[in-house]
Amino acid sequence: MNAADIFDVPVAIIGGGQAGLSVAKQLHKKGIRSVIFERHEKFHSWRVNRWDSFCLVTPNWQCRLPGFHYDKEYGGTDPHGFMLRAEITEYLDAFARSFEPDIREHTRVTRVAPHDDGGFIVETTAGTWTCDQVVIATGGYDTPIEPPYASKLDPAITQMHSVDYRSPAQLPDGDILIVGTGQSGVQIMEDFVRAGRKVHLAVGPAPRSPRKYRGRDATDWLYDAGHYDITIDRHPDPHKAMTQTNHYMSGRDGGKEIDLRKWHVDHGVELYGSLADMDGSKLKFLPDLKKNLDDADASYVGICNQIDAYIAREGIDAPEEAPFAKVWEPETERTELDTKDANIASVIWAIGFRPDYSWIEVDVFDGRGKPEFHRGVTDVHGVHFIGLGWLNTWGSGRFLAIEEDSAYLAEQIERQLVMVGTRSVA
Known part of the structure; x- marks a missing residue:
């Protein structure tokens, strides 16, 4: 790999759910380019991994994606109702259309590791990328x-x-x-x-x-x-x-x-x-x-x-x-x-799931394999997590707090990119 390929994209986001796209939206507002890698298609867990009668447990008004609240920008008319599965995916798809993120669907990330020349190497089923910053937005429902x-x-x-x-x-x-x-x-x-x-x-x-x-x-x-x-x-x-x-x-x-x-x-x-x-x-x-x-x-x-x-x-x-x-x-x-x-x-x-972080070769985990961070920001420069329960508040990992969590993370990413002089516009 030659030097020109080292920083192929400023920010790589792993996971094409609402958390990953929310970070991409916040970075887009700041003029920072990102690429999202999604092993299936965007919002797969909502589209496929839910039963036919599934509906939200929290009211629709809590759906507050960045700049795309259910009862404001989206124009939802039942804020105290509970969207069904198809209605949830319609809302999410409309959010994605609102800013057209660069998302590589059907692309599995097989390895994230520090790059010898700085930043990180991201190996995928569709080729190898390098980046300055990595956001892990895969959630905790892998296994x-x-x-x-x-x-x-x-x-x-x-x-x-x-x-x-x-x-x-x-x-x-x-x-x-x-x-x-x-x-x-x-x-x-x-x-x-x-x-x-x-x-x-x-x-x-x-x-x-x-x-x-x-x-x-x-x-x-x-x-x-x-x-x-x-x-x-x-x-x-x-x-x-x-x-x-x-x-x-x-x-x-x-x-x-x-x-x-x-x-x-x-x-x-x-x-x-x-x-x-x-x-x-x-x-x-x-x-x-x-x-x-x-x-x-x-x-x-x-x-x-x-x-x-x-x-x-x-x-x-x-x-x-x-x-x-x-x-x-x-x-x-x-x-x-x-x-x-x-x-x-x-x-x-119906006893839950475990996350799978086996593909992450960065020292950001404790002795039990759980990621360590403060509000999603780890001690390793350039590695972040989003979309996990209690990332900061009860609403983290849910629709309610994703706007706040992703805005904070985007600010930290911008600060770290500026520190190393690699901030890039979309």
Whole structure:
């Protein structure tokens, strides 16, 4: 490689989702050229890796891409609704058209490493690039998680991860076991209930949230109260914030909360504790169903109390709510189940993902392989991350804070480019 090729592009952005394109938009405003590399097509995870009935869990007004807010520049007419999958991709595609980024689709990045002459080398399936700055915008959803004991399950039972799930029609007749009660697990549960299918649910430690409370969506109250402005540096329990599963609720049918106790009583969903093992047709669960339900309710009540305190503090006239009451308690902890006796024909794993950073050969990771940064800026000059949970606030990794996060990162990139005298215009 000759010297003329060393700085082929000022900024390489890896990942063509909303985070990567948001950084590109902010750099474009500053006259800084960037190239986005996307292994599939832009917004692939929204277009392909979501089930048919998927909709947002947070209200549309929280969709605030840089200079392209849902209810302003985009002209959306339902700010308190919850966009369906097709509507989300329409919004994202319109954002991309608003500034026409340089994006190389169907181009996988296989290696990022320091260049001998400065900057970085970016090897892709469509050739090799060099750059001054690299932005990692691939998110944390690379590798679907399935436990090792999944291989011991009776092979006659169909197994599927939530990333591959589209509708109940994909799965054979019979009961379904859904493992995990984060946002994906509980929404897929509803899909099967609506399809008239019997659901068995392994309840994990995910917290839950009210949907509408005292006359408004709970997220509206929390936004006004400044809850979403709390940074990870100021959070009272940053470890919990970083490791806790998202609160479960739904945007379906205009938005609803999910109380698993009610789904058991009203729809016959069978509830168990966390899945612990599988062997043939035998399933084993931990005796933690009561604890997990109680903990989820404690989170629910805690959010309600937080909203109550804000209303009282500000002297707001808002309707009262009846105090929370449990509609059902498990009498015993069922720790064993035979899939044959229960007529379980399928298992859906909804227990999350792991990121894959194996292609990054830069010393920006801790001993557990987690990237280290402050607001996305690492200690290695020129290497940055965007689109991860709690990059700075709760809204990081979501639509709500991507404008702020990408603006900050673009400022840091511009400063670093100016420091080494390589700032380039688009």
